[in-house]
Amino acid sequence: MQVLSQFGILQKRDLPAVTQSVDLDREEGREFAGDVLRHLRNVAGWVGRVHQFNPRVSRGIAAPQLGICYKIAIVSRPDVPDGYLELINPRVVEVTNEEVADYEGCLSFFDVRGRLLRPYGMKVSLDGRSEPRVFTGSLARSIAHEIDHLNGKVYTDRALMPPIPVAEYQRMREENRIAAAPVPSRLTWLVL
Numbered sequence: 210m211q212v213l214s215q216f217g218i219l220q221k222r223d224l225p226a227v228t229q230s231v232d233l234d235r236e237e238g239r240e241f242a243g244d245v246l247r248h249l250r251n252v253a254g255w256v257g258r259v260h261q262f263n264p265r266v267s268r269g270i271a272a273p274q275l276g277i278c279y280k281i282a283i284v285s286r287p288d289v290p291d292g293y294l295e296l297i298n299p300r301v302v303e304v305t306n307e308e309v310a311d312y313e314g315c316l317s318f319f320d321v322r323g324r325l326l327r328p329y330g331m332k333v334s335l336d337g338r339s340e341p342r343v344f345t346g347s348l349a350r351s352i353a354h355e356i357d358h359l360n361g362k363v364y365t366d367r368a369l370m371p372p373i374p375v376a377e378y379q380r381m382r383e384e385n386r387i388a389a390a391p392v393p394s395r396l397t398w399l400v401l
């Protein structure tokens with residue numbers, strides 16, 4: 210926790226509630242977004258070097274977690290080592306009606322894990338204006354988690370029950386008491 214604070218990662222109540230969009234029509238806005246994305250990747254790299262995560266877990270970090278109150282975030286890509294999806298003013302255009310409950314963690318709530326419902330799939334324009342892409346499963350969950358940060362929300366607001374300590378979560382995993390998140394047999398898309 211202290212290490213994360215050294216990296217500038219804000220915890221819980223210190224997270225900003227309001228963020229601004231980036232003006233991608235202006236050169237300054239695009240350069241600013243590039244600088245913030247580089248910084249987010251650096252911080253994610255530092256965290257990855259001091260803390261071992263379950264490799265199956267997709268990770269992300271949002272600019273507001275570093276006190277940068279703009280709609281910019283990254284999410285690690287499971288298909289590319291050290292690769293990240295870049296979100297700038299992301300826009301969710303459709304979600305599946307089918308929701309799945311699973312556990313999430315957050316660098317701003319480092320000592321706990323919480324279980325919550327999210328849509329199994331989302332269609333998202335990552336920069337708010339390009340063609341939406343379809344994301345499902347844990348990647349959709351990670352993107353939804355980061356977009357929450359960009360809207361001043363945190364996952365504990367949505368949790369189905371009070372979050373549990375990480376040690377308890379890990380014990381449950383080791384004892385196979387956490388079932389894999391189910392995959393819906395069919396998907397119904399809802400336009401937002």
Ligand SMILES: [Zn+2]
Pocket residue numbers: 314315316317354358
């Ligand atoms: Zn988070």
